[in-house]
Structure formats: structure tokens, C-alpha cells
Amino acid sequence: MIRVQNLCKTVTSGAQELAILRGINLEIKAGESAAIIGVSGAGKSTLLGLLAGLDNASSGAIFLHGQNISVMTEDQRASLRAKHVGFVFQSFQLLPGLTALENVMLPLELSGRTGAAAKAKTFLDKVGLAERGHHYPRQLSGGEQQRVALARAFAVEPDILFADEPTGNLDEQTGQRIIELLFELNSESDTTLVLVTHELPLARRCERQFVMHDGVLSETSHDEDAAPAGHSEQGAL
Template structure:
């Protein structure tokens, strides 16, 4: 489902080159759940953005759903994401001028879904927000906004779901509810799940844990807390 070969990412800051990713190699099988952990600034979110085709690598290959992202332009990567990828952000990324229902409908409409409204309603119901469908993000709590974001991500029935610190802006109790919901929806959909997290409980729920350190990625036991 995902294959990464000698992936590198270098940026220029203060007139000097900074190597964020240094020749990373790994594979993720279809249906797996994988946590990427490591210290702040280690490059976890950079890697996730590259895997989702939201940014360009400096070198190396990312094979996503049998397509090589490095050989695709921005429009082609966007089309691939629309068809196969869901993304959940720490900051929710809901559109303020749209209701919860409209936010969930948007990617469905972009993908040319036949019945975006009914599908969006179904997934809002799955996350327990059927009665909040007509509300705008500004009147929803952080937990409710993240549940809308989960509904939006899963509504397109992606083959792969990327989540970047999905509980980072939530209190512990609300975060735990979001974690439970994330894995419940993931199990129902049989979606490949790749997430970045500092949360020990969230990483332990995944089948594998990959540790990002000094631009490199290594496998670590999922029950280890040394990297969080």
C-alpha cells in the first residue's frame, strides 16, 4: 500500500541547508495501523505531508496505492488524494463558513459522489453529531470539531488515512473519545492508518510504531514509551 525508498527532504533556512529526512526506507501493508513518534521538530509531520502528496521530496520515491508520487505533478497528486486518501489535522481544518454537514459534504462533492448529503449525514451520525449537522465550527467544541473532521475523512471511504496529532488540541478525556472513535471507524472501513502522535495511548493502539530521530526512521516496540 505504501513503499518509501531512500526518501530525503532538505530545506534552506538562514542561508544553510537543513536535512530533515535522510534516506528513509519502509513499507506499510494495506490495512495496517502505524504510529510515527519522536521529539518535536524530528520531521514527523514533514514525512506525513510527503506521504500524502502535500509536499515534494528532495529525492527518493513514495509509492502510494501503486502510484509513484515523485513522478506526478500537483494536480495528479490531488486527484490521487481525492480518490484514495483521507487526512485528519491537529487543528481540525474545518471551513468556518460551512456547517458541519457542508464540511463533510465538500470532499464528496469534489470527488463527484452521487449523494454527498446523505453520505455526509450518515457519517455525522456515526460520530454522534447528527443533531449538530447545521451548526458552524465556531459553535462546536474542540472535540466536536475533530469528530466532524473524522466524519469528513472517512466519508470518502479512503484506502489510506493520515492523521497528524489528531488529539493534540484536545483535553485527555475528549482525546480518548476521539482515539476510540478513530479506531472504531478504521476497523469498520479496513483503512490503512498512518498517524503522527505524542500520545502514548494512541501509539500503543497501533500495530506498529516507527521512531523518527535525527532524520531517520527506525522500528520500535509499540509498548515502548521511550520515544514519546
């Protein structure tokens, strides 16, 4: 489902070239759940964006759903995302001028799906917001906005769902509700799940765990402490 070969990402800062990702190799099978953890600035979100085809790598290859997205144009990657990929952002990324229902409907309509309104209502109901469909993002709490974002991501029935710090802007109780919804919807849809998180309890809900350190990715096990040295399980990674 996801295969990465010797992936590198460098950026230029003044006269210096900074290596963000260094020779990443990764394979995640269909239906698996995987978490990527690490300190801030380690390259986690950069990797997630590359896997989703939202950015270009400096070198290496990414195969998504059997296709090499590294050689695709932006339009080709966008078409692939519309058919196979869902993305949940930490900052929700809801369109303020659209209602909750319209936000969930939008990707369905853009991909030419039929029955967009009915499907959007179904997924809003799944996240407990059936009665809030006509409210705008500004009228919703942070937790409600993230639930709309989850409904939007799952409504397109993606083969792969990427989530970048999905509970990062939420309080603990609301964040726990979002986590339960994320795995509940993931289980129902048999979707491949790849998430970036600072929270070890969330990471340990996934079948596989990877640690990003200084642009290098390594896999750890549930029996190991995935927290980098100097960080406790309760602390931010």
C-alpha cells in the same frame, strides 16, 4: 499500499541547508495501522505530509496505492488524494463558512460522488453529531470539530487515512473519545491508518510503531519502550 525508498527532505535556511528527513525507507501494507512518534522537530509531520502528497521530497520515491507520487504534478497528486486518501489535521481545518454537514459533504462533492448529503449525514451520525449538522465550526467545541473532521475524512471511504496529532488540541477525556472513534471507524472501513502522535498509549494501539529521531526513521516493537531517552510514557515525545 505505501512504499518509501531512500526519501530525503532538505530545506535552505539562510546560507545553510538543513536535512529534515534522511534516507527514509518504509513499507506499510493495506489495512495496517502504524504510528510515528518522536520529539518535536524530528520530522514526523514533514514525513506524513510527504506520504500524503501534500509536499515534495528533495529526493527518493513514494509509492502510494501502487503509483509513484514523487513524479506526479500537484494536480495528479490531488486527484489521487481525492480517490484514495483521507487526512485528519491537529487543527481540524474545517471551513468556517460551512456547516458541519457541508464540511463533510465538500470532499464528496469535489470528487464527484453521488448522494453526498446522505453519506455526510451517515458519518456525522457515526461520530455522534447527527443533531449538530447545521452548526458552524465556531458553534462547536474542539472535540466536536475534531469529530466533524473524522467524519469528513472517513466519508470519502479512503484506502489510506493519515492523522497528524489528532488529539493534540483536545483535553484527555475528549481525546480518548476521538481515539476510540478513530480506531472504530478504521476497523469498520478496513482502512490503512498512519498517524503521528506524541502519546505512547495511542501509538501502542497501532499494529506497528516507528520512532523518528533527527530525520531518521526506525521501527520498534510493542515490547520495547518507544520513548526517546529522557522522556517518560506520560510525557510529551
